[in-house]
Amino acid sequence: MKKTLAAVLAAAMALSTATVAFATDIRGDADFEEGDLLGGTTYSAKMGDTSKYILDNITMDDGSVIDGSELAEAINDGYLTPTVAVTSNQNKLDGRPVINTGKVWGNSATTETIQVKTYKWTAQGATHFKAHWADVEGIDVNKIAEGKEITFVVVDGNGDAKVPAEKDDKVLRSSDPGFTDAVESIITNIDSGDVEVTLESKRVTTNSDKDNALHLSFKINHTYGTDSITVKMKVRFTVKKVPSGGLELGGEVYSKGDTITSEELSFKAQYYELSNYYEDMQLTGSEVGANRVLLNGANLYDAIGSKKFTISFGDDVAIFEGKAAANQKTVNLYWSLAEIDEIKDAYPDVDFTFLTFKGNPSPVFQNTGKMYFAAADKDYQVYTWDGEVLEPLTGKFDSTYKVIEVNNIKKLGTYVIASEILPVEEEPEEPAEPVDSTPVAEPDNDEGGNPNTGAC
Numbered sequence: 001m002k003k004t005l006a007a008v009l010a011a012a013m014a015l016s017t018a019t020v021a022f023a024t025d026i027r028g029d030a031d032f033e034e035g036d037l038l039g040g041t042t043y044s045a046k047m048g049d050t051s052k053y054i055l056d057n058i059t060m061d062d063g064s065v066i067d068g069s070e071l072a073e074a075i076n077d078g079y080l081t082p083t084v085a086v087t088s089n090q091n092k093l094d095g096r097p098v099i100n101t102g103k104v105w106g107n108s109a110t111t112e113t114i115q116v117k118t119y120k121w122t123a124q125g126a127t128h129f130k131a132h133w134a135d136v137e138g139i140d141v142n143k144i145a146e147g148k149e150i151t152f153v154v155v156d157g158n159g160d161a162k163v164p165a166e167k168d169d170k171v172l173r174s175s176d177p178g179f180t181d182a183v184e185s186i187i188t189n190i191d192s193g194d195v196e197v198t199l200e201s202k203r204v205t206t207n208s209d210k211d212n213a214l215h216l217s218f219k220i221n222h223t224y225g226t227d228s229i230t231v232k233m234k235v236r237f238t239v240k241k242v243p244s245g246g247l248e249l250g251g252e253v254y255s256k257g258d259t260i261t262s263e264e265l266s267f268k269a270q271y272y273e274l275s276n277y278y279e280d281m282q283l284t285g286s287e288v289g290a291n292r293v294l295l296n297g298a299n300l301y302d303a304i305g306s307k308k309f310t311i312s313f314g315d316d317v318a319i320f321e322g323k324a325a326a327n328q329k330t331v332n333l334y335w336s337l338a339e340i341d342e343i344k345d346a347y348p349d350v351d352f353t354f355l356t357f358k359g360n361p362s363p364v365f366q367n368t369g370k371m372y373f374a375a376a377d378k379d380y381q382v383y384t385w386d387g388e389v390l391e392p393l394t395g396k397f398d399s400t401y402k403v404i405e406v407n408n409i410k411k412l413g414t415y416v417i418a419s420e421i422l423p424v425e426e427e428p429e430e431p432a433e434p435v436d437s438t439p440v441a442e443p444d445n446d447e448g449g450n451p452n453t454g455a456c
Contacts, residue, residue: 058264082236123146288334333412374403
């Protein structure tokens with residue numbers, strides 16, 4: 001290595017060199033993509049996660065456009081039954097898409113500064129009420145102290161603060177209706193010196209509430225490949241019943257049994273390329289969660305030439321070191337630290353770290369490189385796992401950097417880092433065939449020949 005492993009680890013762990021702020025694929029509300037769904041447009045979807053959309057307006061296959069909230073209202077009133085028909089790549093979905101209705105916050109919001117009253121105990125009030133409420137169930141009188149905000153009040157049947165109070169008297173919390181009036185009753189009916197009242201400025205944001213929104217959601221399963229996946233579908237609305245005069249949608253009147261179908265909607269999910277290429281890189285859990293896991297070999301070569309590069313996976317779990325190549329294919333470096341129960345159950349007393357590269361096909365580097373696996377001491381052993389067999393890798397332990405160095409790595413798979421060498425279960429030997437000790441009678445040899453050789 002041109003750089004010491006310590007320097008590589010320091011650079012990888014202290015600087016997230018391949019980490020950037022990612023632009024999200026979802027617009028508007030945090031959980032939904034909001035806008036008009038028009039035929040002929042491809043919308044972004046998530047790979048391996050649920051994609052959600054607000055259908056503001058839908059273009060139908062007859063060219064009409066119907067407002068999504070109008071459709072949602074008709075569904076809520078029992079006039080329409082919505083369904084989704086997947087027309088392409090249904091096998092890439094986890095279940096069927098779901099269309100339903102509900103409220104959603106609109107995009108407009110108003111922020112203003114308001115004056116809010118706060119109520120705190122004075123020294124006099126804390127002493128007074130701590131003594132009078134000491135026996136009441138469900139409260140902590142230690143929270144009654146000078147300068148502390150009043151968060152509960154014991155009240156009588158009229159909702160006023162009660163002193164003295166009995167064990168089973170009602171307690172009002174700050175979130176309960178009537179709480180503010182109960183605190184004010186201390187000031188007006190008991191002793192105004194028990195409570196300190198102040199005005200505090202608070203910034204309050206008010207959103208516009210949007211009713212009868214039409215929601216579409218579906219999940220595209222991970223492929224762990226390098227190509228994108230496009231799923232296509234149509235939304236259908238069947239008229240279940242109609243009010244007198246028919247059901248009017250988008251200026252058209254529909255009868256019971258009519259079916260309204262949208263134009264074909266197209267959604268594309270994909271993995272994304274690493275944002276930047278350096279000699280030392282780190283592929284973090286955040287990047288994996290955002291599907292930013294593709295290493296484009298040509299772009300890496302353009303950035304660093306034929307120099308060596310390192311890329312770290314996880315939190316100090318492993319590092320790959322290799323030499324960039326101009327003909328390196330794009331690889332999917334999606335990794336997981338998920339435990340493998342089959343192995344853990346077989347060796348319950350061993351500490352394991354699992355690192356699985358899920359790329360399909362498996363990520364293969366053009367040039368053979370090395371892997372460095374974090375290891376606490378020389379007793380650690382690294383194995384590969386194919387789903388059935390654990391194969392030990394030949395590695396060299398470095399006591400300075402606490403890693404096991406393994407050479408001749410080109411294809412990344414599933415690695416099992418064990419805190420000790422795992423015992424090998426030897427197959428029992430087959431028992432020897434029993435020897436028959438029954439005497440064998442010599443055959444009669446009237447001709448005087450040799451019975452052992454067959455000679456005459």
